[in-house]
Amino acid sequence: MFAEEWPLMMFTLLMQLAVGSFIFMVIVRSLKNKIGTEESLKVTKTGMLLVGPIVILAFICSVFHLGTPLGAYRSIGNLGSSWLSREILFSGGFFLMWLISFLLEKRGKWSQAAGWIASIIGIGAIFSMASIYTSTIKPAWADVNTYFVFFGTTIVYGAVFAIVLMSLSKEAKTESTVNILKVFTVVGLAAVVLQLIYLPVYTSGLVNAGQAGVQAAHLLTETYGIASVVRWLLTISGFGVLGYVLYKKLEKKAALFYLALILVLIGEFIGRYIFYGTGVSIGIG
């Protein structure tokens, strides 16, 4: 059952990485009163460039989920009721808006409005993505938890990716830019804390959601019990490293930023693996 979900695991993670980091960078660019237009554009330049290719990679991954990949275009055929159709529409829209903002930026006409519109469409994509899973017959997915998990990863990935790329950019950074990065670190951690607060509610809800729910809860706490703990420790320690680097003013140490990035990437990856692994269907019997 599991092997076939790899394309979806990569698609959801990559889309959340793209949307999350895009939004954080748009926020940076909106703070031009604090850090100046030129600096805000320059420190986020590499990151903005990478968003599009990440979305393309996500789309390529998603197609491998299909039994008939050449029919992928037909997936927007039921916008009236299918969240999957809406997800593809919003994801495509996000890419298009990214392309527009990117081309405008290349011509030296970065449009903050286009950036915000792309961000909102991106949020729509993540919302639709989560709604696909909440509308299934798998108790582990058909829960508010899915929104926590998907938006959680969007914020966590977005924050860490934006922080690392901005820190590693060659531009000289002012004190206020570093302060913004510190705020982002706190925001990323907050997204983790919110999920952890909801976790007990989620788990106890599963126990009361019939046989499939009980099975999912068992998988979560027993089979994937250790993995679940490791998953949170990795993500949290990633932000720990970032916080340490930023507060101790060790910005020159690129290796530490890469370490933080890898810790968070792996932490969320394991989290997503567990998410798919706990997707037990209700059924006859």
Place this chain on the structure above:
Amino acid sequence: MGQKGFYLDSVICTGCKACQIACKDKNDLKVGELFREVFSFEGGIFPNVWGYYLSIGCNHCADPKCAKNCPTGAIYKRKSDGLVVQDREKCIGCKMCMWSCPYGRPQYLEEQGKCGKCDGCADLVDQGLNPVCVDSCPMRAIEFGDLGELKEKYGELPDLKVLPDKKMTNPSIIIHAKVEALK
């Protein structure tokens, strides 16, 4: 708009699986692909033991989650008789229907790279004939027809221990079940 549906007499069903095989034949299904599946249940302590079978195809639900969630619109509910059918051409094999049906009826057809499901033998129904599962049953335990008429004859679908909550999709099926099967 009418609603066609199935009646299953689980009390007389012997679990011979003729319906399952007839369905497989009609739909040219490969190993492991079952549009209609016969489930068996047993329990009790000797000498008070019990057992029963449930033959379940698509329940042509009033609120079919599979059709709602299908991204291509390949699965849809026929206006004329409420059968939940599929346009196989449109399917892209995303398996969303399989994540949606609480009865686990949509199947992934490996060779085609698409999903498929029981369509109540819509082609036969259009000719005024029965679905093959109905006609193949040696016990005459399956009936197909207008759901309203079936309800008049057999009453409502009772809550069974082994079936998902019927409020999820409002299945168009009525089951005559043994006492042990009832909630």
